[in-house]
Amino acid sequence: MATVLDRVRAFVERLAPEPVCDDCITDRLSLSVRQHANHKTRELAGSPGFERLKDSCSLCGLVKLVISKKLR
Numbered sequence: 610m611a612t613v614l615d616r617v618r619a620f621v622e623r624l625a626p627e628p629v630c631d632d633c634i635t636d637r638l639s640l641s642v643r644q645h646a647n648h649k650t651r652e653l654a655g656s657p658g659f660e661r662l663k664d665s666c667s668l669c670g671l672v673k674l675v676i677s678k679k680l681r
C-alpha cells in the first residue's frame with residue numbers, strides 16, 4: 610500500500626518538470642491536513658532530483674513554495 614509520501618512523490622513526478630505547491634498537492638491528492646503535504650514535500654526536497662523553491666505553481670499560478678522534479 611502506497612504511503613502518503615509515495616503518492617506525493619508520484620504526483621510531483623507526473624508533473625515534472627513543472628513545479629507544484631503544497632496546497633495543490635493537498636487538494637489533488639485529497640490529503641486531510643495542510644501540514645501533511647508541507648511535511649512531505651520538505652521530506653521529498655531532501656531526495657535527489659527534487660527541488661523546493663519559491664516559484665509560480667504550474668497548477669494554481671500563485672508564487673509560493675513549490676516542489677519540482679528535475680528531468681535529466
Ligand SMILES: [Zn+2]
Pocket residue numbers: 629630631632633634666667668669670671
Ligand atoms: Zn498551486
